[in-house]
Amino acid sequence: MRVVGLTGGIGSGKTAVSDHFERLGITVVDADLASRQVVEPGQPALAAIAEHFGQDILQADGTLDRAELRARIFADESERHWLEALLHPRIGEALRAGLAAATSPYAILVSPLLFEAGQATLVDRVLLVDAPEALQLERTMARDQNSEAQVQAIIKAQASRAERQARADDILVNDGTLADLLAKVEALHERYLALAAGEAAPA
Ligand code: ATP
8 A cells, every 4th residue: 555545525624634644654645745846837728728718817917817717617516517627637646756755654645535536446445534524614614714605505516525525444533532533643654654664454
């Protein structure tokens, strides 16, 4: 086992978990970060987006106007497909390069869209961070100052908990304190080290 895919819904605790794996010395490759990097000024994907949608998809400083792009692809599904066909292969390439450069016994690929963006092919095992919806709502609202309706809409648009649970090899239930969560991460880390070393993992 070399790569663990870490996923979960909004506010489930992915960042808290991946930060802790990083503290334990594990290379973490972040799909959110990669998806922002591939559309930075100077990247071919940004030029392709500007050519397709027009120059007003860019802000005055030449960076992508994300709000405008979101509005365009929300209004037209074929535009969303066009954008995904452009970006997913480039994001996949960046993730592959990051994982290939990992120096730890195993690596973590953290992605909210592990299944939706075809990134599950990059991982050997799937770890789901799972929290009851009420806690996802409460924690995201506290973090982002979003309204309950905004967070509910995002949760509805994402894969359901049941869909994610069905595809996970391991599930970290994040319904206690942060300290509880980090202890569970440490236990999993031991198990993953054993798996990476090719030993049988305790059940
Ligand atoms: P997103 O998909 O929105 O990026 P995420 O899955 O990365 O979210 P985090 O940012 O790790 O989620 O967690 C959401 C918020 O909840 C953060 O402010 C985090 O500190 C807090 N949090 C996570 N787990 C717990 C916990 N067990 N107890 C209390 N707060 C928690």
